[in-house]
Amino acid sequence: MNNVSKTLYPNNWKKPPFIKRSWLRWSIIIGSILYLIAALSSMDINIQRVLEGIPRGQRFIESFFPPNFSDNRGVVWEGILESIWMAIISTVAGIALSIPIGLGAARNLAPLWVYMTCRFIIAASRTFPEIILAIFAVKLFGFGPFAGFIALSLGTIGFFAKLLAEDIENSSPAQAEAVKATGANWFQWINYAIQPQVMPRMIGLSVYRLDINFRESAVVGIVGGGGIGATLNTAFSRYEFDTAAAILLVIIGIVMVLEYASSHLRKWVQ
Amino acid sequence: MLKLENLTKRYNTGDLALQGIDLSIPNGQVLALIGPSGAGKSTLIRCINRLVEPTNGSAILNEVNLTKLSSRALRKSRRKMGMIFQEYALVERLTVMENVLSGRLGYVGFWKSFLRRFPKKDVNEAFRLLDRVGLLEMADKRADELSGGQRQRVGICRALIQDPDLLLVDEPTASLDPKTSRQIMRLINELCQERGLTAIINIHDVLLAQMFSQRIVGLALGNIVYDGSPEGLTPEVLTKIYGEEDWSATIEKVDDEDEEV
Amino acid sequence: MVVQKKQDELIWKKRTTREQWINWFYWLIGISIVLFAWKIISDKTVWFFVQDAPRQAADIGSRMVPPKWSYSLELIKPVWDTINIATLGTVIAMIIAVPVAFCAARNTTPHSTVRIVALFIIVASRSVNSLIWALMLVFILGPGVLAGTVAIGLRSIGFCAKLIYESIEEIDANQVEAVKATGASNLQQMIYGIIPQVLPTIAGVGIYRWDINIRESTILGLVGAGGIGLQLNGSINTLAWTQVSTILLVILATVFVSEWVSAKVRGAII
Numbered sequence: 059m060n061n062v063s064k065t066l067y068p069n070n071w072k073k074p075p076f077i078k079r080s081w082l083r084w085s086i087i088i089g090s091i092l093y094l095i096a097a098l099s100s101m102d103i104n105i106q107r108v109l110e111g112i113p114r115g116q117r118f119i120e121s122f123f124p125p126n127f128s129d130n131r132g133v134v135w136e137g138i139l140e141s142i143w144m145a146i147i148s149t150v151a152g153i154a155l156s157i158p159i160g161l162g163a164a165r166n167l168a169p170l171w172v173y174m175t176c177r178f179i180i181a182a183s184r185t186f187p188e189i190i191l192a193i194f195a196v197k198l199f200g201f202g203p204f205a206g207f208i209a210l211s212l213g214t215i216g217f218f219a220k221l222l223a224e225d226i227e228n229s230s231p232a233q234a235e236a237v238k239a240t241g242a243n244w245f246q247w248i249n250y251a252i253q254p255q256v257m258p259r260m261i262g263l264s265v266y267r268l269d270i271n272f273r274e275s276a277v278v279g280i281v282g283g284g285g286i287g288a289t290l291n292t293a294f295s296r297y298e299f300d301t302a303a304a305i306l307l308v309i310i311g312i313v314m315v316l317e318y319a320s321s322h323l324r325k326w327v328q
Numbered sequence: 329m330l331k332l333e334n335l336t337k338r339y340n341t342g343d344l345a346l347q348g349i350d351l352s353i354p355n356g357q358v359l360a361l362i363g364p365s366g367a368g369k370s371t372l373i374r375c376i377n378r379l380v381e382p383t384n385g386s387a388i389l390n391e392v393n394l395t396k397l398s399s400r401a402l403r404k405s406r407r408k409m410g411m412i413f414q415e416y417a418l419v420e421r422l423t424v425m426e427n428v429l430s431g432r433l434g435y436v437g438f439w440k441s442f443l444r445r446f447p448k449k450d451v452n453e454a455f456r457l458l459d460r461v462g463l464l465e466m467a468d469k470r471a472d473e474l475s476g477g478q479r480q481r482v483g484i485c486r487a488l489i490q491d492p493d494l495l496l497v498d499e500p501t502a503s504l505d506p507k508t509s510r511q512i513m514r515l516i517n518e519l520c521q522e523r524g525l526t527a528i529i530n531i532h533d534v535l536l537a538q539m540f541s542q543r544i545v546g547l548a549l550g551n552i553v554y555d556g557s558p559e560g561l562t563p564e565v566l567t568k569i570y571g572e573e574d575w576s577a578t579i580e581k582v583d584d585e586d587e588e589v
Numbered sequence: 590m591v592v593q594k595k596q597d598e599l600i601w602k603k604r605t606t607r608e609q610w611i612n613w614f615y616w617l618i619g620i621s622i623v624l625f626a627w628k629i630i631s632d633k634t635v636w637f638f639v640q641d642a643p644r645q646a647a648d649i650g651s652r653m654v655p656p657k658w659s660y661s662l663e664l665i666k667p668v669w670d671t672i673n674i675a676t677l678g679t680v681i682a683m684i685i686a687v688p689v690a691f692c693a694a695r696n697t698t699p700h701s702t703v704r705i706v707a708l709f710i711i712v713a714s715r716s717v718n719s720l721i722w723a724l725m726l727v728f729i730l731g732p733g734v735l736a737g738t739v740a741i742g743l744r745s746i747g748f749c750a751k752l753i754y755e756s757i758e759e760i761d762a763n764q765v766e767a768v769k770a771t772g773a774s775n776l777q778q779m780i781y782g783i784i785p786q787v788l789p790t791i792a793g794v795g796i797y798r799w800d801i802n803i804r805e806s807t808i809l810g811l812v813g814a815g816g817i818g819l820q821l822n823g824s825i826n827t828l829a830w831t832q833v834s835t836i837l838l839v840i841l842a843t844v845f846v847s848e849w850v851s852a853k854v855r856g857a858i859i
Contacts, residue, residue, distance in 0.1 A: 377770055379769065403772045406769075407771065407772035409770070410771075411770040411771075413767055417764050418767070419768065421785040421788065422785050430773070432771075433771050433777045433781060434771055435772075441777055441780070486771070490772070496770075
């Protein structure tokens, strides 16, 4: 029996392909290859230019070292502080605006027309990167940190209100129902049934957003929105690369501290 | 022949999980290892194939001292020890066939295994084993699509395709229902008989241990407190292994089961 | 929580008096920081411009309509470039991020020094915004799509590697142990035990980041690194507001389509 069956079993086995329909599989593979060829050829890489760039890049990187922390004119320190204040105030303002919008964008809390309006605001603020918002803010409010503050606050809405709304929609309906059953009014209901469920995550997210806003504040300055970005841009345009290196290192350092702090805070809150 | 001599394991936490185990198992014997949780059953079998490094003592399989092997030689020796896991431990996102063939990893080179180009003999054997456990149709299914009992059968195939001398079985029925548990234990037992395999089976369930093994070893707090035949498990012995409890029901039921079988 | 006894009456309060004071104190500190930040920002603001902003906004808004539809034909190439920057940048990032993630995960790292290096790469790449990467790369590689692609790639390494290494640390160790028990070598344990478990995450992270990168690559043109940002910057500088609105609508459409594509692909894979 054993000897007979030995010949019966196949000797070869192939892993079934991930995409079962073969025409689809092949069209995806060929399509990807064609895309890569088209994309790479349209990139118009000037080898000459890149080769020239190598020694220049070397010099460029060399001129970063040693980073110049001396900060002769005090601009780095001032820029960092401005960025920090900008990050704090835009996070607070952004979250304050996000809470009503987030509540409104949760389908289980809000009537349809409120829901649609709030979702539209969120989608609009999420589509455009902070930097585009900053360009317009600078046009409207003039150069300086106020424009950056407006841009970052608007960016915070898209981030925070969306996550808040999703969190509320995912919260336990049983708890919400139980509180509603006691005869609580709408505000009591939010305060007792919804808030305790979403609060810990929201605290974590606000620290995370503070972190993002600080990082973004380093770039809104490039288009005139104040903060360390403005200082960095000046350093680049004056070819003070050692100062630029110092600024970048300071940014990395602060981001690390913020990240460390936020992970601790999140653990502590939960 | 597997021989354990003064096998000791102290974890970094300071817990002494095995306190100098001496045990020898002749070829072809199916041995059930019983004892309460935390008695050191899992540690014991993992010290044999050194998934857990023993602190002291030796484990000798067919004249090879496993505890002294270099990591390369250890890998070679592991090929001769099939292991079946609690909760199956299949790689869930791979197909049944890949899971079975992964038992041959110790025999094939990296690139062959990377490209899934296993020798014809292995593929043939894998199909034969899957047919033996009744899963031939499932070869191309993903492991996480199977039921608990089916997954454990795949786990058995993975261990057997290694062509082992020794089978290390860790709580094979822990997450299965009573009926499936018996089927799995019967299957393991039959396969051991067919191939003349030595096996150590860790098991919670005293009944199953009695039904499907030739010899029972009771472990308590890292020490062997019973070593004998399944019939020798008296209430006194069970008290020694597990602590004070009314054992009469357990023993009686054993008699019933025997009649049934 | 505290229950006090006052003239035969039990009074329940959530906090003790001391806790109440400490709580108020924290609020006081928080509010002072925010007010201080606000003062700093407002001191640097020219309020005349801010007061003028609504009129300005209305003015610019009216100049933006109707969008100059004919201009959208000229945007085809920039949009193509933008998509290429995002896609190729993501591909580059993933090729580097996967090995970095394996070096950074506690359970797969070859050595603890390697782990520290990998973690530093992750932090450094994450802290520096893609626009700043682009700013530096334009100096080295010259303006164009290549600088943008590399900038997106460098920025995304940290993000992708971080998410991937976190999921590597959370894999089911039993499955790996089972593969190890068959006598598999370390590399074989990797391809049979670990990679199948993290593959869905790797794919998901790649798509998620691609979606973000589409957004990010729309702005790289501001510093000359290719893509539609170049046209945006030019149009704003020349006050060609009808072109600006056309560009914004095109960006909106691109982002919308990319979000739809990524949702579809994610649904198909996971």
